[in-house]
Amino acid sequence: KDIEMQSIFPQSLPLLGKPAWDVSERVDTLTAGGIKFDVKAPGEIVSTGEVWDSVSTGAVESSWYSIGFAEGVVPAAPLFTTFPFGPDIKEYAAWWYYGGGQDKWSEMTESQYNIKTIHCSTLVPEASGWFRDEIKTLDDLKGKKMRFFGLGASVMGKMGVEAQSMGLADTMSALNTGAIDSAELGFPFLDNMVGMYDHAKHYYFPGWHQQTSFLSVIINLDTWNDLSDQERAIIETACEAQVLKTMAEGEAVQLEPLAKMQAENGVIVHEWPAEILDAYESAWTEVAAEKSAADADFKSTWESIQTFRKDYSEWKNIGYLK
Amino acid sequence: MHTSLKIASALTTICDWAARLAAVLLFVLVGVIMYDVVGRKFFSTGSFKLQELEWHLHGVIAVFAFGYAYTRDAHVRIDVIAGKMTPRFRLWLEFWVVVLLVIPFFLFIAWYGYEFAARAFERGEGANGGRGLPHRWIIKSAVPISAILTIAGCTAVALRILATLKRPDLMTQTFLERGLWKR
Amino acid sequence: METLTEFLPAIMFLSLIAGLFTALPVPIVLAAVTLIFAIIALALGEMRFVHLSLVPTRIYGGVIDNAVLVAAPMFIFMGVVMEKTRIAEDLLLTLQKLLVRVPGGLALAVVLMGTILAAATGIIGASVVMLTVMALPTMMRAGYSAPLATGTVASAGTLGILIPPSVMLVFMSDLLSLNLAKVFVAAFLPGLFLAAIYLIYLVTRSILRPSETPVPRALTTDERTGLWREALVSVSFPLILIIAVLGSIIGGFASPTEASGVGAFAALFLGLIRGRITWNVLGEATDSSLRTIALLFFIFATATAFSYIFRKVGGDDLIVELARSLNLGDWALLFMMMIMVFVLGFFFDWIEITLILLPIFAPIVDLMDLGDHIAKKDLVYWFTILVAVNLQTSFLTPPFGFALFYMKGAAGNLVEMRDIYRGIIPFVLLQVAVLFILIWQPELAMWLPSKVLGN
Numbered sequence: 001k002d003i004e005m006q007s008i009f010p011q012s013l014p015l016l017g018k019p020a021w022d023v024s025e026r027v028d029t030l031t032a033g034g035i036k037f038d039v040k041a042p043g044e045i046v047s048t049g050e051v052w053d054s055v056s057t058g059a060v061e062s063s064w065y066s067i068g069f070a071e072g073v074v075p076a077a078p079l080f081t082t083f084p085f086g087p088d089i090k091e092y093a094a095w096w097y098y099g100g101g102q103d104k105w106s107e108m109t110e111s112q113y114n115i116k117t118i119h120c121s122t123l124v125p126e127a128s129g130w131f132r133d134e135i136k137t138l139d140d141l142k143g144k145k146m147r148f149f150g151l152g153a154s155v156m157g158k159m160g161v162e163a164q165s166m167g168l169a170d171t172m173s174a175l176n177t178g179a180i181d182s183a184e185l186g187f188p189f190l191d192n193m194v195g196m197y198d199h200a201k202h203y204y205f206p207g208w209h210q211q212t213s214f215l216s217v218i219i220n221l222d223t224w225n226d227l228s229d230q231e232r233a234i235i236e237t238a239c240e241a242q243v244l245k246t247m248a249e250g251e252a253v254q255l256e257p258l259a260k261m262q263a264e265n266g267v268i269v270h271e272w273p274a275e276i277l278d279a280y281e282s283a284w285t286e287v288a289a290e291k292s293a294a295d296a297d298f299k300s301t302w303e304s305i306q307t308f309r310k311d312y313s314e315w316k317n318i319g320y321l322k
Numbered sequence: 323m324h325t326s327l328k329i330a331s332a333l334t335t336i337c338d339w340a341a342r343l344a345a346v347l348l349f350v351l352v353g354v355i356m357y358d359v360v361g362r363k364f365f366s367t368g369s370f371k372l373q374e375l376e377w378h379l380h381g382v383i384a385v386f387a388f389g390y391a392y393t394r395d396a397h398v399r400i401d402v403i404a405g406k407m408t409p410r411f412r413l414w415l416e417f418w419v420v421v422l423l424v425i426p427f428f429l430f431i432a433w434y435g436y437e438f439a440a441r442a443f444e445r446g447e448g449a450n451g452g453r454g455l456p457h458r459w460i461i462k463s464a465v466p467i468s469a470i471l472t473i474a475g476c477t478a479v480a481l482r483i484l485a486t487l488k489r490p491d492l493m494t495q496t497f498l499e500r501g502l503w504k505r
Numbered sequence: 506m507e508t509l510t511e512f513l514p515a516i517m518f519l520s521l522i523a524g525l526f527t528a529l530p531v532p533i534v535l536a537a538v539t540l541i542f543a544i545i546a547l548a549l550g551e552m553r554f555v556h557l558s559l560v561p562t563r564i565y566g567g568v569i570d571n572a573v574l575v576a577a578p579m580f581i582f583m584g585v586v587m588e589k590t591r592i593a594e595d596l597l598l599t600l601q602k603l604l605v606r607v608p609g610g611l612a613l614a615v616v617l618m619g620t621i622l623a624a625a626t627g628i629i630g631a632s633v634v635m636l637t638v639m640a641l642p643t644m645m646r647a648g649y650s651a652p653l654a655t656g657t658v659a660s661a662g663t664l665g666i667l668i669p670p671s672v673m674l675v676f677m678s679d680l681l682s683l684n685l686a687k688v689f690v691a692a693f694l695p696g697l698f699l700a701a702i703y704l705i706y707l708v709t710r711s712i713l714r715p716s717e718t719p720v721p722r723a724l725t726t727d728e729r730t731g732l733w734r735e736a737l738v739s740v741s742f743p744l745i746l747i748i749a750v751l752g753s754i755i756g757g758f759a760s761p762t763e764a765s766g767v768g769a770f771a772a773l774f775l776g777l778i779r780g781r782i783t784w785n786v787l788g789e790a791t792d793s794s795l796r797t798i799a800l801l802f803f804i805f806a807t808a809t810a811f812s813y814i815f816r817k818v819g820g821d822d823l824i825v826e827l828a829r830s831l832n833l834g835d836w837a838l839l840f841m842m843m844i845m846v847f848v849l850g851f852f853f854d855w856i857e858i859t860l861i862l863l864p865i866f867a868p869i870v871d872l873m874d875l876g877d878h879i880a881k882k883d884l885v886y887w888f889t890i891l892v893a894v895n896l897q898t899s900f901l902t903p904p905f906g907f908a909l910f911y912m913k914g915a916a917g918n919l920v921e922m923r924d925i926y927r928g929i930i931p932f933v934l935l936q937v938a939v940l941f942i943l944i945w946q947p948e949l950a951m952w953l954p955s956k957v958l959g960n
């Protein structure tokens with residue numbers, strides 16, 4: 001059985017795109033050729049913005065996807081894939097698999113959009129961004145022009161930063177020439193790959209806006225229901241295994257490029273001062289409250305996460321060495 | 323024949339007005355880009371919504387004049403070997419291709435494009451991150467509207483082709499020469 | 506039935522070519538062929554009705570919701586304003602007077618003009634239309650042969666996609682996650698080199714076959730006095746445009762896409778200064794811009810439908826299989842990829858080619874190692890420039906070549922498509938030669954970035 005899969009990342013990007021091709025190969029092997037995901041490069045069938053819509057109609061059978069891209073339609077989507085000051089992988093996985101996260105998402109989307117979602121990869125924390133100038137105080141942030149994506153853009157807005165929306169190539173050029181002051185892109189492995197160090201030197205951590213992220217396979221529900229129990233189990237299991245593998249891979253491959261950028265490209269690594277980080281967090285609390293007021297699903301999801309994290313923190317406190 | 327020419331003329335008028343709208347939007351787009359560029363550099367004006375507005379305007383400009391351009395025969399033709407065909411044959415060929423294939427093709431686009439925009443409306447689709455422009459159904463409607471305008475242009479051309487073939491006394495020029503702003 | 510399915514992509518392809526030669530408008534042919542094969546694919550069960558719904562989705566996602574393409578209408582508008590306010594014409598007339606004694610002077614003026622315009626615009630439509638409207642009638646009146654005149658105009662107008670800024674380079678950089686500044690700088694010398702080759706070729710051809718490029722009468726003393734002053738004025742206006750466009754990028758005011766709007770604004774502003782903006786001029790400028798924009802995007806919209814159905818009937822598998830099945834060494838692979846880009850260039854537009862091929866090529870190039878010939882870190886940039894030069898021929902190769910379409914659209918009945926096709930051949934050959942030189946001497950592309958941007 002051939003299942004068309006529109007990837008939103010290219011095969012050439014490890015951790016982001018390559019896992020799509022990896023999991024399709026794995027499923028092919030496990031089903032002895034029974035299921036072949038025919039993975040398509042970004043934009044080949046439909047552009048990233050239209051993937052959710054196309055999978056929901058069944059015009060595209062499945063996608064290698066980050067459900068955060070469905071935010072325009074499902075405002076709560078970022079809470080299920082990555083959000084500011086979110087949990088680490090253990091805690092996030094605990095909430096998704098056993099804390100009601102997955103069930104909640106299915107409830108919100110399966111029947112309404114006719115889409116089955118399987119988390120299938122995870123990403124390490126992103127860097128907080130590249131700045132042309134060092135940021136020492138909250139005042140330094142005011143009026144800075146920063147390319148930012150998703151919920152973090154609203155947080156930055158509250159900090160007096162002017163969030164920009166630009167394509168990747170435009171972003172790099174604009175950062176290089178100073179048309180913008182800053183941009184957030186990925187984690188060290190990725191940023192090194194695309195040569196962000198050519199455009200700005202001050203590299204900020206931690207990436208409060210995007211701690212752990214999940215990437216997912218989404219499948220049109222009719223396509224999913226046509227599969228046998230065995231085939232569905234195989235796909236789910238392959239994805240669960242890949243979540244673990246990509247977690248390990250992501251952690252392992254950041255150090256070398258980070259050291260290389262510092263040694264060879266003159267990149268200066270900074271940690272956010274506590275004052276600024278706290279300000280980000282309280283801005284995020286405001287944003288979350290606004291989003292909760294605007295959307296009922298966002299509100300109930302946000303409450304579910306908050307409750308889970310509160311309980312979890314007790315276990316974390318006694319269970320783990322500090 | 324007079325009636326069908328009147329219909330053709332009415333359809334052409336619709337296409338013309340859509341093209342005039344796009345023409346005006348050219349200036350608006352220049353203005354928005356300049357406001358964004360100058361404002362960002364010197365006055366710290368916000369950019370997020372403006373940058374989205376830029377491609378919204380671009381989208382309308384890009385697809386609203388298909389029908390207009392067809393009534394003026396502005397779409398390119400490869401006439402390398404077509405000289406061997408008689409003018410009447412070429413006109414009949416164009417008539418049937420437009421009526422049997424091209425108009426149905428754009429009916430499909432209009433229908434599915436309508437559903438596409440309607441889904442965006444029903445689902446309340448907005449921008450990612452909630453900071454861009456809301457109401458995606460508006461710009462998504464550009465697709466079915468453009469398809470309908472194209473159908474209008476195609477129908478007008480088809481009717482004028484028919485008139486050229488059947489009543490050469492009424493019609494000598496299949497395609498209009500008149501410019502966008504001329505009456 | 507089995508065999509029909511197997512040959513369907515090939516049949517679809519041939520139908521398109523046959524259709525294009527019926528002299529129906531190109532997008533009309535694309536729409537018609539697409540519908541026929543969509544029906545066949547539906548009948549054969551190769552696709553379902555729901556798949557048709559992707560055609561509007563692709564038009565929206567590829568043509569409308571596309572931040573990079575915003576530059577296209579803006580550059581076209583800018584070009585048309587330059588034409589209608591006669592800023593461009595002044596430049597051409599002056600260049601022509603300066604080159605009056607050189608064999609083929611008028612053609613050389615066109616190439617120089619194309620090079621200057623290339624640095625101000627990022628899409629070929631603007632400069633091809635401008636050069637066609639201004640230079641083609643002049644050349645024909647001066648007794649230049651139609652193939653030579655059309656070939657010169659089309660290829661000079663196409664320089665704009667290689668010499669930065671360039672929408673195509675932005676698009677490719679986005680697709681491959683490359684450093685755009687480096688791509689721009691790397692494309693600069695190859696672009697100028699190509700222009701120089703055109704000039705040499707035209708001078709040589711004019712000397713060998715003087716009948717094709719008659720020498721106009723000499724300038725009167727009246728015309729000669731003040732020529733340098735006139736030259737200064739007429740060159741300075743386009744120069745200001747270049748400064749506005751490139752300068753707004755380099756100066757940190759605008760992103761490359763936004764620079765197109767700055768250019769359009771500058772063109773309007775300069776026209777105003779020269780006192781040449783009237784309601785009439787604005788009316789004609791918007792009209793002519795919209796016709797060109799519609800010509801371009803009607804083809805994009807129908808071509809995206811065509812290529813989707815083409816994929817559905819198995820067309821892309823055909824191409825991908827071909828790319829993957831050949832087990833070749835790195836050098837052979839490189840040539841193989843170049844040949845594929847070149848061949849597809851006959852039939853598809855650059856957006857479809859880059860969307861189909863670059864994702865397939867990117868992982869191949871990642872693994873490629875050409876040893877001392879080119880440093881590993883530069884390889885993907887060099888490769889991108891090779892693809893860009895190669896794609897530049899796709900604008901010029903019949904039957905499906907955008908530069909030729911724009912030209913025919915702007916020239917009307919002044920020339921026949923046959924002359925255009927014939928005239929373009931030597932220029933395409935020159936481009937292929939430049940492509941080989943670039944493969945042989947990567948420094949031509951990579952030297953400037955290493956000087957300007959360091960490592």
Ligand code: NA
Nearest residue numbers: 623665668670
């Ligand atoms: Na250019």
Ligand code: NA
Nearest residue numbers: 850899902905
């Ligand atoms: Na071509």
